[in-house]
Amino acid sequence: MVNLLPFMGHQGSPGQQGMSQIGLGMAIAASMVVLTMLQQFLFNHFSGYLERCLRKLVSSMDPYVHIRFSEDSTDSSGPKNYEAYAAIETYLSSKCSAQAPRLKANSVRDINAPVLCVDDGEGVSDEFDGVTVWWHLGKEKDQGDVYRGSRNNRYYALTFRKRNRKMVVGEYLRHVMEEGKAVAASNRQLKLYSNSSSEHGAYWDYIMDFDHPANFETLAMEKEKKEDIIDDLIRYLLHGPPGTGKSTMIAAMANLLSYDVYDLELTAVRSNAALKRLLNRTPCNSMLVIEDVDCSSKITNQREKYDKDDGKTVKNILEKVTLSGLLNCVDGLFSANEGGRLMVFTTNNVEALDSALLRRGRMDKHVEMTYCGFEAFRILARNYLGIEHHELFGKIEVLLNESSITPADVAESLIARRGKGEDCGEECLKKLIEALEKKGEGENGWM
Numbered sequence: 001m002v003n004l005l006p007f008m009g010h011q012g013s014p015g016q017q018g019m020s021q022i023g024l025g026m027a028i029a030a031s032m033v034v035l036t037m038l039q040q041f042l043f044n045h046f047s048g049y050l051e052r053c054l055r056k057l058v059s060s061m062d063p064y065v066h067i068r069f070s071e072d073s074t075d076s077s078g079p080k081n082y083e084a085y086a087a088i089e090t091y092l093s094s095k096c097s098a099q100a101p102r103l104k105a106n107s108v109r110d111i112n113a114p115v116l117c118v119d120d121g122e123g124v125s126d127e128f129d130g131v132t133v134w135w136h137l138g139k140e141k142d143q144g145d146v147y148r149g150s151r152n153n154r155y156y157a158l159t160f161r162k163r164n165r166k167m168v169v170g171e172y173l174r175h176v177m178e179e180g181k182a183v184a185a186s187n188r189q190l191k192l193y194s195n196s197s198s199e200h201g202a203y204w205d206y207i208m209d210f211d212h213p214a215n216f217e218t219l220a221m222e223k224e225k226k227e228d229i230i231d232d233l234i235r236y237l238l239h240g241p242p243g244t245g246k247s248t249m250i251a252a253m254a255n256l257l258s259y260d261v262y263d264l265e266l267t268a269v270r271s272n273a274a275l276k277r278l279l280n281r282t283p284c285n286s287m288l289v290i291e292d293v294d295c296s297s298k299i300t301n302q303r304e305k306y307d308k309d310d311g312k313t314v315k316n317i318l319e320k321v322t323l324s325g326l327l328n329c330v331d332g333l334f335s336a337n338e339g340g341r342l343m344v345f346t347t348n349n350v351e352a353l354d355s356a357l358l359r360r361g362r363m364d365k366h367v368e369m370t371y372c373g374f375e376a377f378r379i380l381a382r383n384y385l386g387i388e389h390h391e392l393f394g395k396i397e398v399l400l401n402e403s404s405i406t407p408a409d410v411a412e413s414l415i416a417r418r419g420k421g422e423d424c425g426e427e428c429l430k431k432l433i434e435a436l437e438k439k440g441e442g443e444n445g446w447m
């Protein structure tokens with residue numbers, strides 16, 4: 001306790017003085033104790049309030065709004081937090097490569113498509129609908145817990161003017177998320193799976209990364225037909241002669257949607273139950289492909305043949321996948337493109353398919369892949385020769401109308417001379433004309 005006596009005046013008799021000094025000192029000391037307690041009480045009960053008032057005052061003077069998007073996915077909002085953070089990072093990668101002086105490459109999510117992002121502590125600005133906003137990459141120490149320990153959490157802080165709050169929180173953030181996810185999807189490495197089976201069941205095996213360059217721009221086909229397909233990707237039957245681009249179309253679809261490809265070899269599936277299990281294991285955002293589906297009807301026919309020959313073989317074949325098993329799967333699992341799944345069948349021989357399989361509603365769209373028309377040829381000429389117009393195009397158009405040549409055969413003529421000097425275009429077109437004339441003679445019975 002602080003000694004207060006030296007600061008008191010000298011009044012009354014020494015005895016009285018002594019007594020009254022002691023009384024006064026005690027009173028003052030008591031009041032100090034009360035004051036301290038009061039201070040403590042006020043501090044405990046009102047400091048939060050005062051602090052809040054102060055913050056309010058400061059923030060009312062701050063003309064900006066700040067929003068923080070944390071990388072941390074361990075709190076209650078779980079992976080959603082990280083999804084938003086990742087979408088922002090991808091969205092900003094195109095902005096920051098032009099603006100930020102210090103960048104870093106993030107290849108954690110996909111080694112083939114590293115995302116450039118601003119380095120810690122750096123920032124970039126962005127403009128949307130005439131409004132400027134600022135992004136900043138920050139780092140905060142997370143105390144963690146006994147299991148994960150402490151670590152540095154990154155976050156993107158978005159700053160914008162208060163008057164733009166409604167637009168930024170609404171339209172702008174929606175734009176950032178959508179754009180970020182779309183860019184990430186287009187950068188994603190697609191994968192190819194195929195089915196195999198063992199005595200334990202049917203499985204999807206990872207075959208390789210799916211790196212097919214096909215896209216709808218380079219796919220040689222009439223524009224209208226392409227647009228119709230793109231508008232409504234659900235369940236397809238692609239039919240047409242070999243070399244008309246059925247497999248190329250599948251690759252273009254997978255690339256357009258960024259879907260992994262699950263190539264189902266029906267003859268390797270042991271039973272309807274195995275087929276069902278396999279399809280149940282096909283994840284969202286995937287494309288199930290059954291090439292040459294006419295082979296499945298061969299299985300059904302074979303069953304009858306073996307029926308008469310040998311009872312043992314019958315059992316084995318009967319356990320195989322049947323058409324009705326396949327139809328059940330088509331109807332059930334892949335209804336209405338649920339969960340972003342696309343199913344595509346191909347055949348060279350549409351007449352051989354069972355009418356039950358062909359029925360609309362089972363395969364929403366039948367796309368006929370045809371021989372090469374002039375419009376398709378022009379796309380191939382652009383793909384392979386980089387030529388948009390040429391005086392030989394007129395002759396080629398006439399010849400294409402008179403003969404049936406597949407896009408694969410046209411492509412073969414056009415690439416034959418590639419690499420033999422830059423100006424090989426005319427030579428290639430002449431070679432194609434030769435091939436077309438030969439075909440025409442053959443088709444018209446001149447050969």
Ligand SMILES: Nc1ncnc2c1ncn2[C@@H]1O[C@H](COP(=O)(O)OP(=O)(O)OP(=O)(O)O)[C@@H](O)[C@H]1O
Nearest residue numbers: 218219220241242243244245246247248407408411
């Ligand atoms: N419509 C097309 N657009 C662009 N390229 C095509 C087209 N059709 C064929 N091609 C070219 O021909 C090659 C063979 O075509 P693709 O494998 O797609 O034919 P397909 O119809 O699947 O044949 P198959 O019935 O034998 O499986 C492709 O790799 C591609 O280079």
Ligand SMILES: [Mg+2]
Nearest residue numbers: 246247248291
């Ligand atoms: Mg094919």
